[in-house]
Amino acid sequence: MTVTDERTGAAAPVSTTPLLEVRDLHVEFHTRDGVARAVNGVDYSVNAGETLAVLGESGSGKSVTAQTIMGILDMPPGRITQGEILFHGQDMLTMSAEQRRKIRGRKIAMIFQDALSSLNPVLSVGYQLGEMFRVHQGMSRKQARAKSIELMDRVRIPAAKERIGDYPHQFSGGMRQRIMIAMALALEPELIIADEPTTALDVTVQAQVMDLLAELQREYNMGLILITHDLGVVADVADKIAVMYAGRIVETSPVHDIYARPAHPYTKGLLRSIPRLDQKGQELYAIKGLPPNLTRIPGGCAFHPRCPMAQDVCATDVPLLHPVGAERGSACHFWKETIGD
Amino acid sequence: MTEPLTREPASRKPILQVRNLVKHFPLTRGILFKKEIGAVKAVDGISFDLYAGETLGIVGESGCGKSTVAKLLMNLEQATSGEVFYKGEDITRLSGRALKAVRRNIQMVFQDPYTSLNPRMTVGDIIGEPFDIHPEVAPKGDRRARVRELLDVVGLNPEYINRYPHQFSGGQRQRIGIARGLALNPEIIICDEPVSALDVSVQAQVVNLMEKLQDEFGLSYVFIAHDLSIVRHISDRVGVMYLGRMAEIGTDTEIYEHPTHPYTQALLSAVPVPDPQARERRERIILTGDVPSPANPPSGCRFRTRCWKAEERCAQETPLLAVPSVFAGSDSPAAHESACHFAAEKDVVGSASVDAA
């Protein structure tokens, strides 16, 4: 713990402080089958105007990390056992509930996968949008309404003025996701966390929504943490990428490098398992085995039972995130061999 | 599965012929005396053939009716009109014993491995149920052994026979579902989004398994999915559906490299490509608006409300699914069936992005 404190002290110069930095975060859940270690030492950071894609399968801990940042993790059963979440250099985990509440929504906003269940079905969309302005900025009903219409225009909802009184179920999936984006943007936050924002949408609508999100991000110079399992979406919008597996970051890299030369066997396996034209009629490359059960994560490198390159050392020693060139890291004992062939 | 099935995929003999298949779900009002006030036109006149030993992919967005097509082929929904011929016999009108007999030959793999297995039954009971229903397939004493064999075929440890579904992961459950589908030794398997609920790293395993089983048992697949790259990998031919109709159908090369229907073009261009280099290079068609409601579809061409080529004619005249006249007689790959008045090629995918990564 003392090491971490020293680091905080060293990171004093304001100019280099990232917008958000997660340091050595550990989160676990108490379940009937034992303790599920969902997040086991995650470090990542995002700057203003930057898009960080957090890539992982279900159970990789990507969503739990996001929920912890937002402070919406259910505790219990969840428990943060270690780590810091620094927003402008200030640890949010040690803040008072009141301080955190002020950041949540105003400075950091979240977009969820399922817009229908994230919106209140019995309140009109206009009311829910306007509520943001009334509660946080003390606007009058009329002002809030005008602002809401403006916002709905921003996210390109056609006929915003007429539709402001409509209820969530009267909108299509894509439109609802736009409303979610509008709500997240309402208070012009500095950071947006988008948890699988387009997974529930159709391909053609997905493209619209991702484009809109990227455009608004540029315009407001916001930081964006995009949580997804879709390698295609990542390639489309991310600046840098963090690949998670069994609650750890196994590889981190600027987006261009990782697709060309992955430095972790898991990333490599994911990329290779995408069907390619020249493989037609052949067997697809498949990572063997299954993602681990979080109550019984394998010792050493969590990926070793599925890894084609695993050696004895992988079952015993936890690989640290080795620096691999500029701004890159790989948590693999054999990253050199991985990147080489 | 005792007789070796060595059907040539190339033997162009339709095993399943779908003709003008229609399914309207009536919208009713009233409690005791229901009054019909409209209908959701989930499937509105679909025709295609499935050849023995081939995989026909069907792609489309949610609400296009592809899952309803699967249910109609399985006779889980009663077709409003139209026919499905299995070896020349219309199976939409069958019931009772005749239907049960057909069901031995057409089986299904469901999308959601979490809801498609009865949580109160063991794996052995789930995979063995087909034999309970069709006792003639396997004699009673033999069934346990057959179930173990099936578990082995789909790559699961036969020792798991007494476990319950919740003890398995999604990918393993889907293998159990596939084993159940195989039990009766069917000729056709309808796969409704069989991998879309699975993790990326597990999808490839299941796709490989399905391809292996196809070769081994000479199965024909109707493979319904929204993931275009997986459909391309597994399919011999692909049909693109939009709002209850077939927009375009052809071989995988014809559809993916020479699409002539604007919707197919937009769909292909919208797919995120796992190659950051392609970000700048590729030209994307971003469609405006959403898919209209199938309860109140546009007149004429269903796609015209979102189409950049739409003209007056598209609202008046429903385009038929046929080889467009401009390509008629040509042997170019663009000469395949496409339901558009203004069908034309447009290279949206680009060779670069297709063989990316």
Added chain:
Amino acid sequence: MPETTDSQSSATAVADAPAVAAAAPGLRKEGEKARSLRSDAWHDLSRKPMFYISGLLILFLIVISIWPGLIASGNPLSCDLAKSQMGPTSGHPFGFDTQGCDVYTRTVYGARASVSVGIFSTLGVAVLGSLLGGLAGFFGGWWDAVLSRISDIFFGIPILLGGVVFLSVVKGGTVTTVSVFMVLLGWPQIARIARGAVITAKQQDYVQAARALGASNTRMLLRHIAPNALAPIIVVATIALGTYISLEATLSFLGVGLKPPAVSWGIDISQASSQIRNAPHMLLWPAGALSLTVLAFIMLGDAVRDALDPKLR
């Protein structure tokens, strides 16, 4: 089926095996064996103190309603007017009521009426309700529409008013008549739950899968739908049991339920209520027993609900 000599198949099999093998040891030892949902529910229940407390209480109540003589040697109907409203004496710890009957003996014997009305009503309601509701949910159509309307009508009948009318017309005042009345008015509650549970189960893919295999209606209902629709019915029925017991007491209190010479807490409470100033002990014991019984069943219902609620699973 040909032997899978194919290398790929065995490779996949091997690929899956270590992951599962690795997954298994962490489970408790019995996790090696099959875990059904029922054993899961039991596992949940067995860790709840509330379940044990209420379970023991209910077990005790059932035992004394079958063999009240085990703990009460007297006869609840042998009364001595001379002892009217007397306080506790040796051998009679609860004292005597207006008729001079032993309150302790009557309280013990009163359990039988309450518990039997509760159990018979619940069984009747559960069987009738799940049958009617389940079939309505499964077959739908006009049968469902008609049944839903009928159950709406029954829902509209105020239960106390209905009880007063029904039980004063059907003379009897026995456990049977009271139970029959409760079943008549209570079935729509379970029918609704059963209908909903069956409709939910019917739409599950595994039922569609069974249909696709050619399964008959009977098979789908018995093998796939019923086992999965049972949990909510059990939960509601357990909780309802408590309310039937208190309803029996209420009806007996009003003089339309069980009638003397039957022994019931409701009757005793009714007789004691006018004498509350002179002899509060007459009211205290039967009322306490009634409250405890109702509480026990409601607690059990709560515990069962927590264990069976599929949403928590």
